[in-house]
Structure formats: C-alpha cells, structure tokens
Amino acid sequence: MDPSRPLLGRGPLLSSSAHAVAAVILITFLLLTLLRLPLFPDTAPLASTPTSYHEQAPDPEQLQEQELDASSSCDLSSPLDCADPRLFHLMMRRAIDAFPAVHFARFGRPVPGDPPSSSCDMAWRARSNSSASASAAPTATTKDYRRFAVARDPRTCAYSVTSIGEYHSGPNARKPRRGATNATAAPPPPPLSRSEFAAGSYLSYLGGGDRCKPMPHYMRSLLCALAEARYLNRTLVLDLSLCLASSYTAGMPEEGKHLGFYVDIEHLQSVVGIVEERQFWADWDRWGAQGQLGLRLIEDTRVVSTKFSKAKDTLIIRKFGDVEPGNYWYHVCDGEAEHVLAPPHQAIRWAPSLMSIVDAIIASMQEDFDSVHVAGSGEDLRQKIEEGVDATRQVYVAGEGINKGLVEVLKAKYNNLHYLNEFEGLWARDSKWFLEMKRLNRGVPVEFDGYMRELVDREVFLKGKKRVEVLR
Known part of the structure; x- marks a missing residue:
C-alpha cells in the first residue's frame, strides 16, 4: 500500500468517532457530578459516611449548660450576701x-x-x-x-x-436594748497586774443574814450595798451566787443560783462598778495579803459612810454579825445614811433571757391588751374578774391566786383570756431559753423557778394598757 495514497473515507470516519467519544465523556462527567462520585479513583473520599447537622452543631441549650458547668463559680460554703x-x-x-x-x-x-x-x-x-x-x-x-x-x-x-x-x-x-446582753454572768476580767490592782479601791460586805431570803429582801440589801459603793467611789466586791428562798422552790432553800439568772449583770456593771468575789480574793491573796495594801475593817454597821469617805485604804470591809435582823445589809442605809445614800434603782434590769419570754407572751396576744392582777382565791374573785374583763379585748390574768380551774371557767366564757401556764412552752426543755441558760450555766440545766415565774407574770401585767387589781 502506497503510504502517500490517502485512505478512502478516513477523514469523515475520524470526525464522527471524535464526536462520539466527546459525547460519552460529557455524559460520564455529568453522571459523576450528579452522583458526587470521585473523578479520580486513586483519590481518598472526603468522608466515609454522611454527617448530620445535629452532630455538627450541638443544641444551644446543651451548649449553654456546658458553658455554665465550665464557668460555675458559686461557692456554697461562702457566707450569703444578705445585703443583696x-x-x-x-x-x-x-x-x-x-x-x-x-x-x-x-x-x-x-x-x-x-x-x-x-x-x-x-x-x-x-x-x-x-x-x-x-x-x-x-x-x-x-x-x-x-x-x-x-x-x-x-x-x-x-x-x-x-x-x-x-x-x-x-x-x-434584733436591735439590742441599751446595755442588754444574753449572758447570765459577767465576762471574766483580764488578769490584773499589781499596779492595776493597787490603783483601785474596793468595798466588801462580809457575812450577814441576807441569804435565802425572799427576793425583795435581797434586792433591798443589794441596792444599799451598791449605793454605798457608788457614794464612796469604790468597786463593790460581790458574791454573784444566790440562795433562793424556799417560797420560790419546792419547800427548801436552794443554793447555787446565779444573780445573772435574774438581773442583767452587764448593765449593772455599767452603772456601778462590781467585781466578782472569787476573782477579787484571788487577786488580794497575790497582791495585798502580806500587808502590801491598806485594809480597813468596820464591824459596826451603824458607822455612817461619811465617817470614812476619805479613807485611802485599798480595801474597806464591812463585817456583819450573826444576829438577825440587825445584820441585814440594808440597815447600812438607815438613819443618818438615808440622806446620803440613794439606792440606784436604775442599775437593776431584769435578765434579757427572762424579758424575751415577756416579749413573746405579749406578742402572742397583741401589744394592746388589758391585764388583771389577782390576789387571793375564791368564787368572789371570779365575779370580780368578770366585772373587769372586756370581752372584746385580749386580757392577761396574773397573780398567785390564779389556778387552772378558775381560768378554765373564765376561758369558757371569754376565749380572749390568757394566763402564764398557757405559755410554758417558752421555758420547756426544748425551748431557746432552756438551751441558752444550760449553755451559759456550763451545761447544767436551769429550772424556771418560782421567782422567774413571778417576775415574768408581773412584767406582763405591767405592760397591759388597762390594769385592774382584783383583791378578795
């Protein structure tokens, strides 16, 4: 075959084949594009499995919780911001x-x-x-x-x-009362040096027949001692333990009561300087027992304060005898001294623990209430109480003549009538008063004794808007 001779029909045949091949390639490209298959078999796929939208973008609420967990700074052990x-x-x-x-x-x-x-x-x-x-x-x-x-x-x-x-x-x-405190005893004083102790001047009452007497008797003697100490500008050496009279107990006098069970000691100290007896004698044994400090002993209670008001002795002791009634402390304020010594009644405030009970009783009734004080007992008292009671108002009935039978008869007629025993939960063994007193008494329970009852009963009566005395 002559290579220079053209092949017959070759030109048209090539042109037709080229178009066919181009068409196949185009169709294949379109199919691959539509099916999203790789154009090159040797290239690895971008993903072996499809990925959902939720797996790619987490839920917004879940994301917020994750951010809160990651950034949480709430310290539950830190104090609350109560001022918020x-x-x-x-x-x-x-x-x-x-x-x-x-x-x-x-x-x-x-x-x-x-x-x-x-x-x-x-x-x-x-x-x-x-x-x-x-x-x-x-x-x-x-x-x-x-x-x-x-x-x-x-x-x-x-x-x-x-x-x-x-x-x-x-x-x-609670906004505290002026000078009020929940403590039943004076806080222990810091140890004194010899110079500090010697710089003071003291008055001590030794002996006397004032123990185990009714509380008004004890208070009268205490006020007299406080008056003399203030007049002499001396610190009173005071035994803070009491013997409660048998009239307030089960029939026998009770030693070991603390003055702070009844009186606000901190307020007392703010008005008249006092020092606890045991603490004072411990300091005296250390600094003054060997004659290093001056001491004056006065055995005649009739000696008036003006006779030794200028004494320079560190300690003045008034010694009382054993014969009653001449050995009561309050006799010091009698006679000529009556014009010199003024009992500081403002120094005596009742213990905040007892006044809290008074406040609770009043709040449970209403501050605007009437009160009746009963002295004695009997049917005629019931009639007199009924005459003094306003059926439209809250009424508190106080006094030793109150008994459950009498009150229940009255309450059947007047449902707005109240009396002390109705509130005994305020000093029960699970009450705040009982637990606080036990803590302050070094773990020893304190009984709500007869004088505490009398004191609370009287204070509630005195807070009444209209006060009626009912006597047999």
Missing part, C-alpha cells in the same frame, strides 16, 4: 406569702444568720389584719425577727427561701 437587694425582696415576698393574716408595717435589712452560709435573719414590725381593720385609728405594731433558711443553685447561685423560723428565731436581726 434581690435576696431582700425575695425574703419579703416569702414573709408576706407565709403570713397572710399579718399586715407588715416595716422590714429591717437582713443580716447574716447562723450558719452564715445558708441563712439570713430579718426583723419586721407588723400588726394582724384583724386589728388593723378593727378601727380607723392605727393599732400598735409588734416586733419580730425570724431566721430564713436560704438555698443557692450550685450552678447559677440563684436564691430560694426554703423555710422561715419560728417567732424570734432570728436574734442577729
């Missing part, structure tokens, strides 16, 4: 919801409770809705302070109030 306005408003709303029958007049700012990491104390003034609507004139409000148990969300630190305590359960929010 959000918590303040939450506590107010919870109090209003919890006590629908109470009209709240004012809330105090919350303060840390106990433990401070989970509670806040808040005080308020309020009146019952019934008393508020009884007349157009505003009625007296009562004070209360409660402990709010507060929980915090471990992730968001959001507040929630889980419970509200009982009446007067939030003492940290």
Whole structure:
C-alpha cells in the first residue's frame, strides 16, 4: 500500500468517532457530578459516611449548660450576701406569702444568720389584719425577727427561701436594748497586774443574814450595798451566787443560783462598778495579803459612810454579825445614811433571757391588751374578774391566786383570756431559753423557778394598757 495514497473515507470516519467519544465523556462527567462520585479513583473520599447537622452543631441549650458547668463559680460554703437587694425582696415576698393574716408595717435589712452560709435573719414590725381593720385609728405594731433558711443553685447561685423560723428565731436581726446582753454572768476580767490592782479601791460586805431570803429582801440589801459603793467611789466586791428562798422552790432553800439568772449583770456593771468575789480574793491573796495594801475593817454597821469617805485604804470591809435582823445589809442605809445614800434603782434590769419570754407572751396576744392582777382565791374573785374583763379585748390574768380551774371557767366564757401556764412552752426543755441558760450555766440545766415565774407574770401585767387589781 502506497503510504502517500490517502485512505478512502478516513477523514469523515475520524470526525464522527471524535464526536462520539466527546459525547460519552460529557455524559460520564455529568453522571459523576450528579452522583458526587470521585473523578479520580486513586483519590481518598472526603468522608466515609454522611454527617448530620445535629452532630455538627450541638443544641444551644446543651451548649449553654456546658458553658455554665465550665464557668460555675458559686461557692456554697461562702457566707450569703444578705445585703443583696434581690435576696431582700425575695425574703419579703416569702414573709408576706407565709403570713397572710399579718399586715407588715416595716422590714429591717437582713443580716447574716447562723450558719452564715445558708441563712439570713430579718426583723419586721407588723400588726394582724384583724386589728388593723378593727378601727380607723392605727393599732400598735409588734416586733419580730425570724431566721430564713436560704438555698443557692450550685450552678447559677440563684436564691430560694426554703423555710422561715419560728417567732424570734432570728436574734442577729434584733436591735439590742441599751446595755442588754444574753449572758447570765459577767465576762471574766483580764488578769490584773499589781499596779492595776493597787490603783483601785474596793468595798466588801462580809457575812450577814441576807441569804435565802425572799427576793425583795435581797434586792433591798443589794441596792444599799451598791449605793454605798457608788457614794464612796469604790468597786463593790460581790458574791454573784444566790440562795433562793424556799417560797420560790419546792419547800427548801436552794443554793447555787446565779444573780445573772435574774438581773442583767452587764448593765449593772455599767452603772456601778462590781467585781466578782472569787476573782477579787484571788487577786488580794497575790497582791495585798502580806500587808502590801491598806485594809480597813468596820464591824459596826451603824458607822455612817461619811465617817470614812476619805479613807485611802485599798480595801474597806464591812463585817456583819450573826444576829438577825440587825445584820441585814440594808440597815447600812438607815438613819443618818438615808440622806446620803440613794439606792440606784436604775442599775437593776431584769435578765434579757427572762424579758424575751415577756416579749413573746405579749406578742402572742397583741401589744394592746388589758391585764388583771389577782390576789387571793375564791368564787368572789371570779365575779370580780368578770366585772373587769372586756370581752372584746385580749386580757392577761396574773397573780398567785390564779389556778387552772378558775381560768378554765373564765376561758369558757371569754376565749380572749390568757394566763402564764398557757405559755410554758417558752421555758420547756426544748425551748431557746432552756438551751441558752444550760449553755451559759456550763451545761447544767436551769429550772424556771418560782421567782422567774413571778417576775415574768408581773412584767406582763405591767405592760397591759388597762390594769385592774382584783383583791378578795
């Protein structure tokens, strides 16, 4: 075959084949594109399995929770911020919801409770809705302070109030009375150096027949001793232990009572300087027993304070004899001394622990109440009480002549009548008063004795708006 001779029909045949091949390639490309298959077999696939949208983008709420968990900084052991306005408003709303029958007049700012990491104390003034609507004139409000148990969300630190305590359960929010304290005994004084002890001047009463006497007798003698110490500008050496008379006990005098069970010791010290007897004699044995400090002994109680008011001795001892009634302390203030010594009655304030019971009784009735004091017993007393009772008002009946039978007869007719035994839960063994007194008495329980009953009963009576004495 002549290579220079052209092949017959070759040109048209090649052109047709080329078009066919191009068409096949185009169709194959389109199919591969539509099926998303790799164009090159030796290239690895981008993904072996399809991926869903949710696996690629997490749910927004789950993402927020993960971020909160990762950035959480709520320290549940740290003290609550009781000053936080959000918590303040939450506590107010919870109090209003919890006590629908109470009209709240004012809330105090919350303060840390106990433990401070989970509670806040808040005080308020309020009146019952019934008393508020009884007349157009505003009625007296009562004070209360409660402990709010507060929980915090471990992730968001959001507040929630889980419970509200009982009446007067939030003492940290209580505005203390001037000079008031919950302590039953004077705090132990710091050790004195010889120069500090010698710089003082002291008055001591030794002996006397004032022990185991009724409380008014003891108070009269105590006030006389305080008056003389103040007149002489001396610190009174005082035995803070008492012997309670048999009239307040089960028939036998009771030693070992502490003055602080009945009297506010801290206030007493603020008015007239006193030092506990045991502490003083321990210091005296160390610094003055060898004659290093001056001592004057006065055995005649008739010697008036003016006779030795300028004495320079460190210690003056008044010694009382064994013969009653001439050996009572209060005789020092009789006669000529009566014009010199003024008993400092303002120095005696009753123990805050007892006054808390008084406040609780009054708050449970209403501050605006009437009171009746009964002396004696008998049917004629019942009639006289009925004459003095206003059936529309709260009435407290006090006095030794009150017995359960008499009160139950009266309560059947007047459901607004109250008496002391009705509130015995305030000094029961599980009460705050009992537990606090036991703690302050070094773990030894303290009985709510006859004089405490008499004191509380009298103080509630004296707080009545209208006071009626009923005598047989």
